[in-house]
Amino acid sequence: MNRKWWHDKVAYQIYPKSFLDTNGDGIGDLRGVISKLDYLKQLGIDMIWLSPVYKSPFVDQGYDIADYYAIAEEFGTMEDFDELLAEAKKRNMYIIMDLVINHCSDQHEWFQKALADPDGEYADYFYFRKGKNGNPPSNYRSYFGGSCWEPVPGTDKYYFHMFAKEQPDLNxxxxxxxxxxxxxxxxxxxxxxxxxxIDAIINIKKDLNFPDYEPDGPDGMVNCSKMVDSVDGVGKLLEDLKKHTFEKYDAFTVGEVFNMKADELAEFIGENGHFSSMFDFSAHCLTEGKRGWYEAGPVQFKDWRAAITNAQLTAQTCGFEANIIENHDEPRGVSRFLPSYAQNPAGTKMLATVSILLRGIPFIYQGQEIGMQNAIWNSIDEFNDISTKDQYRIARDAGLTDREALAVCNRMSRDNARTPVQWSDQPNAGFTSGTPWLKINPNYTQINVANQENDPSSVLNYYRRLIALRKSTAYKEVFTYGKFVPAYQHTDSVMAYYRETETQRILVAANFSKKPVTLNLEHPAKQVLLSNMEATDIMDSTLSDSLESATLPLRSCEILVLELE
Known part of the structure; x- marks a missing residue:
């Protein structure tokens, strides 16, 4: 494999609206990001992904772009953005942006010109089609609910949108x-x-005939992903994109890809793949309900372990995936992937270690480094997210009570990840001096950056040590390029794997059970590199004795990183 500049980097996602507000309007801004670059550098971050900061009416939180060349005034100015680039460069940090090119906003100049002349040049920038017998051209349901087809006023035509009706798809x-x-x-x-x-990029290839499919719900419609799954040829478009843009700059690209066909991974992230990397969503897909969130069950440990293990084994045959616990579109990982008894600092550190020492590019989402959790939502009116409101309606239509539907949204809403970052125990968690655009998680008085800065055993300081280990001179090679080898898969509660090169072997072993377990070591231990638990003289001596006798005791929610012979 050719070595790339981004292979050993650690990335951090910023959702600017919820990161830090510096002007008191309740909305995070670019100056807030600039002010925290040193904090991110100290955490060990090399690369920052900014969720959209382009001009937008914010129907879908900036993923509806009205001007690709302008910064939304809510976030600041282009001068602020240029300063962010310059300040990041001073710290040897990189900035990547969200690229939203499957669709734009209905406020974009192109779409406004298309509406003004539905038979003109700009109409062909989109998908304008005549209806069938007074109905939409096909029976597709959008990702946010309702038909993918919206009438074009004053005509017998419809335009196509896979997301909100305010997000017309680009042709x-x-x-x-x-x-x-x-x-x-x-x-x-x-x-x-x-x-x-690169956002929702697999959707750019359409079947231009827009055929009907067998309905998958009582509304007579079918999820629009059925059409995406059924059409071929997206690779040709992605190669054209790469050739005319990214390739010329040696740019790092990470794709959001959900509908890739099983045998296409190498085409996407191989040596000459469409992208540098793509997110591993295998664990997140475990909570997809067939008809909606209300059918999504809790994550089972063995399913989660299998999903991550299989994704790792597959990816290392061809390239580097991007590993995440959470992002702006997912609930908080601590609340989603850990059993209730593990939703504490020890469990949070354990989950972090498993993820960050995997093979691939670690992506940390804002607030993850302090163990932020899902909020408690008391009414559907407290949510802002368009998708959550649709899922609430689906749950109610399926017969759930208001209380039951609300409980589903509490567990699954992506607004859980969008509550403002908890910087301190001051009013509004130190996020804003004004009224925050979205509610603050009430647990900010216990979970916040300021408290954890001063606590050597905090989740934040553990993240710093964990990332420093991954990037250290002694271990960077094995954690970047070492093979992933699953271990102790026969157990009921242990997630463990080796990272191996020809000269080094590291064991990462975690006990997700309520009870202690003891593993028989397959190779002699050299030293403990990291532990998520407070050491005591008794435990130190017990562990030393165990390692001497080739056993590894793990307390509940304990993870150890060992260098082995």
Whole structure:
């Protein structure tokens, strides 16, 4: 494998609206990001992914872009953005942005011109189609609920949107549109951007006949992903995109890909893949309900272990995946992947260690490094997220009571990840001096950066040690390029794996059970590199004795990182 500049990097996702507000309007901003660069550097971060900061009406929190060349005034100015780039560069840090090019906002100039002339040039930047017998052109349900087709006022046509009706899909079959998108991408890369996280990109390839499919619900519609799954040829579009943009800049790209076909991983992230990397969503897919969140059960440990293990074994045959516990579209990982008895600092550190020492690019989401958890939501009116409101409606239509539907949203809503970062125990968690745009998680008085800064045993300081270990001169090679080898898979509660090169072997072993377990070591131990538990003289001597006798005792929620012979 050719070594790339980004292989050994640790990335951090910022959702700017909820990161830090510096002007008191209740919305995070770019100046807030700039002010925390030293904090992120101390954490060990090399690369920052900014969720969208482009001009937008924020129907879908900035993923509906009205101007690809402008910064939303809520976040600041282009001068602020340029300063962020410059300050990051001073610290040897990289900035990547969200690239949202499957769709744009209905407020974008292109779409407004298309509406003004539904038979003109700009209409072909989108998918304008005539209806069938007074109905939409096909029976697709959008990702946010309701038909994918919206009437074009004053005509017998509809336009296509896989997300909200305010997010019309762009027609990637139009070479003029593609070139305009490429020009925009290159403009940002010329500015000094290091690359992009690429949103919902698999959706750009459409079946232009838009055929009907067998309905999958009582509404007579079918999830629009059925069409994405059924069409071929997205690779040709992705190669065209790479060739005209990223490849010329040696840019880092990480794809958000959900509908990739089973045998296509190498095409996406192999040596000459469409992207540098793509997110591993295998664990997150375990809580997908067939008809909605209300059918999603809790994550089972063995399923979670198998999902991560299989993803690791598959990815290392061809490239590097990006490993996440959570992001802006998912509930908090501590609340999702840990049993209730492990939703504490020890369990939080354990989950972090498993994820960050895997093979691939670690992505940390804002607040994850202090163990932020799901909030408690008392009413559907407290939520902002368009998808959550749709899922609440689906649950109610399925017969759930208000209380039951609300409980589902409490567990699954992506607003859980969007509550403002908890910087301190001061009012509004130190996020804003104004009224926050979304409620603050009430547990901010216990879980916050300021408290953890001063506590050597805190989750935050553990994250710092964990990342420092991954990046240390002695172990960077094995944690970057070492093989992933699963271990102790026969156990009921242990998640364990080796990272191995020809000269080093590291064991990462975690006990997810309520009860202690003891493992028989398969190789002699050299030293303990990291533990998530407070050491005591008694435990130190007990562990030393155990290692001498080739056994490894693990308390409940304990994880140990060992260097072995």
């Amino acid at each position: 990637w079959e139009n070479p003029v549109l593609r070139q305009k998108l490429y020009d925009m991408i290159n403009w940002w890369l010329d500015k000094g951007l290091a690359g992009f996280r």
